[in-house]
Amino acid sequence: MIDFRLASAAQIQAELGERLRQQRLSRSWTQRDLAMRAGIAVNAVRNLEAGGNATVLSMVKVLQVLSLVHELGEVFKPGVALSIADLERLEQPQTKRARARKS
Template identity: 40%
Template sequence: MNLSDLATDDAVLAELGQRLAQRRIDARLTQADLAERAGVGKRTVERIEAGKSAQLTSLVRIFRELGLLSVLDELLPAAGPRPIDQLRHQGRRPQRVSKRGQSTSDDGWTWGDDP
């Protein structure tokens, strides 16, 4: 089931809770074991698996313990430079090349020759 197909926040939390419970079971951990290893309360694990809300730090600790932090990396990858920013940093590229000629104006005036 895709999370985007779920209509409510409660439905999304319930699905996430079920998925985390399955990952915990696949890792052969009890709720108490996971809670201890992650540094959260057993009740926190129970609430998350039941689809109740939890603090983000608790979720991060549980994800870390279950080896799922890479999933968060995929979910929200680090922002790279935007193409428009790259173009701005490149500066304006020259369209043509011209040689600078030497000034041929010789009016005879030099610095310090003020009248």
């Protein structure tokens, strides 16, 4: 397993393709089975698994069929909205106090 924060785009793409492949194989499905269930071309499944270019739509359809679409909810989770008062506090310089000298 790779650390996505340190990986290149190509490495991430390859890792995701391998993970999809493992999910498919864990169900004993062929690429053709997955493609038919997802309503996409077999070449699209091949491209996804090989870390090649594929559409977001193809990825979403495959994730739906594999019952993994819920994982996407964590990807672009909305941030917490800050109030104007919170933003103003963030802009205030933080004061630092010097430590008292020991005698």
